[in-house]
Amino acid sequence: MNEQKESLYIKIIKHFYGIHGYFDEYKQQQVNRIGNNAFLILLAFFFIEMLTIDISALIFNSDIIVDLLIFVNIFIILIVFLYIVVSMSGLKLNQFETYDNNEYKSLIKKAKVRTIYAALVFFIGERITFFVIDILDKDNNLSIWQNIISPKENIIWGITSILYGLAMYFTAKSRIKK
Numbered sequence: 001m002n003e004q005k006e007s008l009y010i011k012i013i014k015h016f017y018g019i020h021g022y023f024d025e026y027k028q029q030q031v032n033r034i035g036n037n038a039f040l041i042l043l044a045f046f047f048i049e050m051l052t053i054d055i056s057a058l059i060f061n062s063d064i065i066v067d068l069l070i071f072v073n074i075f076i077i078l079i080v081f082l083y084i085v086v087s088m089s090g091l092k093l094n095q096f097e098t099y100d101n102n103e104y105k106s107l108i109k110k111a112k113v114r115t116i117y118a119a120l121v122f123f124i125g126e127r128i129t130f131f132v133i134d135i136l137d138k139d140n141n142l143s144i145w146q147n148i149i150s151p152k153e154n155i156i157w158g159i160t161s162i163l164y165g166l167a168m169y170f171t172a173k174s175r176i177k178k
Contacts, residue, residue, distance in 0.1 A: 017034075017094065018088060018094035019031070019088075020096050027093055030091055034087045038084055040081060044126075045080075049072050049076065053068065053069055095134055095175045098176060098177065101178075104176065108176065111169060114172065115169040115172060118164070118165060118168050119161045119162060119168070122160075123158060124159050125162035126157050127153070127154070127157055134147045135147065
């Protein structure tokens with residue numbers, strides 16, 4: 001049987017949208033529809049953001065504007081990602097189909113490994129992000145080493161990473177159907 005290799009574009013789309021198995025025409029149409037809707041949502045929110053930032057620039061100082069801009073962009077991205085996740089779940093395009101118990105156990109094991117890896121990457125990413133923010137903060141009087149080995153920050157982000165990993169695991173487990 002002669003199977004065609006998937007292009008890099010298809011692999012990226014499947015990974016981003018969480019699609020497993022063959023990427024047929026129906027899945028492609030649904031992904032295109034969801035992507036187009038997400039783009040329109042993003043465009044509308046960015047237009048509203050642009051207007052509010054312009055008006056805010058006349059009223060507030062520039063430090064508040066930058067903070068507002070960062071917060072609003074994060075909020076917009078979360079809304080778009082939430083739309084994509086809800087749409088994909090509603091269409092059941094991101095579910096695994098298993099036919100025997102061994103395959104089910106194998107997928108659960110893979111989900112555990114992936115979520116542990118994702119939690120670790122989340123922890124490292126958050127620590128690096130907040131390390132840079134702490135270094136750039138003018139009010140922070142801690143040294144670089146104190147920022148790196150801060151027990152408070154490591155415990156807070158460690159617990160957050162564990163919660164993130166658990167949420168990822170239960171989400172992945174709910175997508176696996178026997």
